[in-house]
Amino acid sequence: MKKAKHSKKTEQEVAAELAPSALEPETNGTAVDAEIAPEAEGTIVPETAETAAPETAEAIAEEQPAEAPEKVKEFGRAIDEVKRELAKDIVGMDDIIDNVLCAIVAGGNVLLEGVPGVGKTRLVRSLGRALRLPFSRIQFTPDLMPSDVTGANIIEQDEAGRMSMVFQRGPIFANLVLADEINRATPKTQSAMLEVMQEHKVTVSKQTYLLEEPFFVLATENPIEQDGTYPLPEAQIDRFMFKLLVGFPSAEEIANIVNMTQITMDETAEAVLDGKTILEMRELAKGVPVIRDILDFTVNLVSNTHPEIEKTSDTAKKYVKVGASPRAAQALITCAKVRALMHGRYNVSYEDIKTLAYPVLRHRIKLNYNAISDKLAADDVITLILGETK
Amino acid sequence: MQKGFLKQKKKYILGSALKCAACAVSCGLVCVGAVLLALKLSAISLNAGYYVLIALGGAAIGGAISFAILRPTDAKLAKRLDADYGLHERTQTALEFTNESGVVVEMQRGDAEETLQALPYRRPSFSRMWQYIALGVLALALAVAAIAVPARKEAIADPRQEPFEATELQIVAVQELIDNVKGCDLEVALKDPAAARLERLLAEVQAATTVGQMQDSVYGAISDVMTTVSFPNNAAHVADAAWRKYVSYLSAAIVNGSNVYRKPDLASYSGVKAFARENADYIAGEVAPYMNAFAESLNVNIANGLSMRLTLVISALGDTVEAAQLPATDPFSVTIAAFAAQLTQYKGMIDASTMDDEAAHKNFTTLCGLVSDRIVEALEVQTYRLAVGRHVDLRLCSVFGLTSQYEQPFEAIGAMEGDSVLPSTPDDDETHEGGIGEGDLKYGSNESVYDPDSGEYVQYGTLLGRYYAIVEEYLRGGTVTPEMEAAIRAYLSILAQANAQ
Known part of the structure; x- marks a missing residue:
């Protein structure tokens, strides 16, 4: 498959940033609402992780070159399928869903501003189901520490009584992360979170752990309760690709929500895409x-x-x-x-x-x-x- | 991308071509209109061919400029297509990335081509064409206005240089005048040359190209005709001679009898005919009072020097004929000679004492009446000639819009206006003026009179004495004939007698 000349440089950059998902087991965070993948031992990834990434990126770029045009053609159809699945769980919020999907494919993060109860958490959960991606939710509170987000080394004793340091991954180790009320956390915790968002890796005790791609953070801000909050500084807020405003649903939408949730509160969206496809789509989009x-x-x-x-x-x-x-x-x-x-x-x-x-x-x-x-x-x-x- | 783009390109090229054509035409019209208007206001005219060249040049320039601006480049066309059909920049992208490679890029090109191919062919989009049409209409309006505006006529320094062309009416009027002159009652020897001169005038005005030529021709013809018709007239000459010879009543009679032709209705030929019918009565009315006065002036008693007076009058009449150099057959000459001869006869009878005062006065009255009739006859002919000449003058000036230059064609040197000769208050004791020896002796010797030599008022007797001395000295010079000396001495004696009284 011909490589798009425009994206040759960026291909290498992306390759350097991509996590070696083939070597990493699926993981989840230690925070509440851990999803899908069971806890897995932290895997120490050597600093030379970049050597694996290019293979993955090139593999994605060169895999089945004859099918690339088809994938381009199916780009929109795939997105539409995701939206159809999300519509099973989410009422309204069409623009929000469009933008969120756009940000996911583009590799960015989204800041969501909306009152409680409008379906922010449900959205991320449904997304995780539809995209077959691990999901985690982090509820930010003023006492949340950075290690609560990223994870920390803990001492573990085996059956033989031997003590060893084991890295316990934090809830950040997921593909889709909901950072709820990020403005309630202290600046230190915010900074740790945002650094992860930017770098897509976690460094603890001189060990670097790459996050699995695609990695997407949906952060929220409560526009009502501003007391005791720490507004994100400009430099940090700039890292969010989008800021989306979630309005209060209309009466009809509320009625639909009530009707839907009377049947079941669980998400029913089915997987129609996966992370690899998302990355392929991201690569294809660069050639537009x-x-x-x-x-x-x-x-x-x-x-x-x-x-x-x-x-x-x-x-x-x-x-x-x-x-x-x-x-x-x-x-x-x-x-x-x-x-x-x-x-x-x-x-x-x-x-x-x-x-x-x-x-x-x-x-x-x-x-x-x-x-x-x-x-x-x-x-x-x-x-x-x-x-x-x- | 080529086929679909080319298909649409043709459409836009056609639209642009039409706009360029509209601009070219408008520019051509504006150039022609502006130049034409400027030249007209400057009173400059150009050959029509130049305007065609200006229009073509303006159109070429306008077309070139509009083509440079409106030229449909591929980039402009692509932008236009995307905007007109809502293609979301498909065409522009395909054009800009024509030589690029890549999966998406190639698919984009294919998608653009398919989209362009599928576009329905609509007639060329004449967006904002109404602006070009409006421009063309304005340009056309300017051109039409420039054509309609009348050219400013250059102020001609010399009005005589203005162009002239005789109208049909003028030609007909001159021909009619010629016919009238030929049919009038003038002598053949006068009207034939006059008519011939008018015919020459007709040819001259038809050939004239400037006002000056026309004026010269008309005034020249008028002058020639007036000279022709008035050449035989000698009334002014006779009146002048009579005046110089102190026959003032006769002079006044002739002068006033000659002025009757100055009537405004002579501008029409019917006025001339009316004048001819009524001329004699008019003249008689003017002549008779003066001849009556003349007769009155001869009513001096025999005892008071009637004979001497008659001598002076007869001599003056003879001098008048001689001074006027009248031929013997001239009506005035015959009349005055006859008048003098008859007075001579009367003088002889008075000297012979065969006629008393009453008979003499009666005979004088009758004689003056007859002389008046003869003068009227002579003046009737001469005034008719002047009337015809005056008619030609007035008519030609009217036809050609000129001013008559013959306001006072009749001048008698030394002629007095009418009433100044006639006595204002007749008095029994008065002796009427009429020449030598007919002075008004109403002043007594003690009366003061103005002395023109000293500029002072002196006694009449003193002034008279001086004049006596001058006359005496003149008489001693021997330059006067014995008969004249006798008459002078007789006159002086009468003055002396009157002064003594």
Whole structure:
């Protein structure tokens, strides 16, 4: 199969980051709601894990080259199947599901803002079932320690009475992790969590443990109870690819939820994809072409969020205190490619960028007092900036 | 991607071509309209061929510029296709990544081609074509307005250089004038040359190309006709001679009898005919009072020097004929000569004491009446000539819009206006003016009169004495004939007698 010239560099980067899932047993975290895979002993992965990764990445890239076009064609169909399965357990939240799937395929993490009881946990559970991926849920509290998230070495005594140090994996060792109310944890715990999100590996006592790909974190923030919380700093919040707003369901949706859960509270979604397929899809998405005009548009869009730039938008000058980082542009393009394939297209369009601008930018721009006094939300400002961007 | 793209490309190229054509036409019209308008306002005219070249040049420039701007490049076409059909940048992507390889890239190209192939063929999208049409309409309106605007006429420094072309009406009017002149009552020797001159005028005005040529021709013809018709007239000359010879009543009669032709209805030929019918009465009305006054001035008693007076009058009449150099057959010459001869006869009878005062005065009245009739006859002919000439003048000026230059064609040197000759308040003791010896002796010797030599008022007797001395010295010079010397001395004696009284 021909390799996409555009993605040759990134292939190697991805290969270096991929965990050697073939050598790793399925694992789960030690936190509440451990799912699917039983506890497994921590496996020490040598520092040269990168040697395995390229094989995996290339294997994925070169496996059955003749079937790659078919896989591209089935990209959207596969996503639709996942959505159909999720619809069995989740009522509404179509946009949320679309964006979450997009983020998973793109390799990013999502910050979800919504009131309790809207189905955030259920969503991640159902996703885990549909994607056949281990799932874990971490409930962040102010007393949660970093080791509670990542795991720690414990002393274990065997039957013979010999003592040895064994690494007990934390709940982070899953493919899908729900970090509930992340803003309630202390900055130290947040930092540990976010580092894992960024690096996809855990280092404890000089030992590094790679996390299995695909690795996806869905973090939540409770917008109601802000007392005693530790808002994520800008540098940390920037690591989330998306910030999604979960609205309160409509009356009809609530009725459907009630009807559904009267039958069973358990998730009924069936597996239709697996992690390997997700990684294949991620690789394929990298090959989606983006025209220069759209690239320039994206760059201009991000630049127009910065009030300090001379030729920026008037909206940014008036309402924005801090603009989006270059990660926003990366996120836009990466997710736009995935979105294009999800919608059955093979190229990125302006519509993809404009649609994804909201989840990508709303948590990355900080508004000033003018916006507050004019009662403008981040989405309103993004709309204005989109209008000024050519 | 080629086939589908090319299929759609043709459509857009056609649309762009039409827009370029619309721009070219508009530009051509604007150029022509602007140039035409500018030149018209500057009173400059160009050959129509130049405007065609300007239009073609403007169209070429407009077409080239619009082609450079509207030229449908592949990138523009791709963008246009994606926008028009909602293709989500399929075409642009396929075009930009034409030479790239990769699974997705190749699939994208195939997808773009399929999509383009499947697009329904609609007629070319003339987006914003109405703007081009509006531009064309505006350009056309400018061109039409430029054509409709009248050219500014260059202010001609010399009005005479303005172009002229005789109209049909003018030609007909001149021909009618010629016919009228030929049919009038002028002598053949006068009307034939006048008519011939008018015919020459007709040819000249038809050939004239400027106002100046027309004016010269018309004024020249008028002058020639007036000269022709008035050449035989000698009334002014006779009146002037009479005045110089102190026959003032006769002079005034002739002058006033000649002015009756100045009537405004002479502008029409019917007015000329009316004038001819009523001329004699008009003249008689003007001449008679002066001749009556003349007769009154001769009513001096025999005892008071009637004979001497008659001598002076007869001499003055003879001098008048001589001064006017009238031929013997001239009506005025005959009339004045006859008048003088009759007075001579009367003088003889008075000297012979065969005619008393009453008879003499009665005869003078009758004689002056007859002279008046003869003067009227002579003036009737001459005034008719002037009337015809005046008619030609007024008619030609009217036809060609000119101003008559013959407001006072009749001038009599030294001629007095009418009433100044006639006595205002007749008095029994007055002696009427009429020449030498007919002075008004109403001043007494003690009356003060103005002395023109000293510029002072002196006694009449003193002034008279000085004049006596001057006359005496002149008479001693021997330059006067004995008869004239006798008449002078007789006159002076009458003055002396009157002064003594």
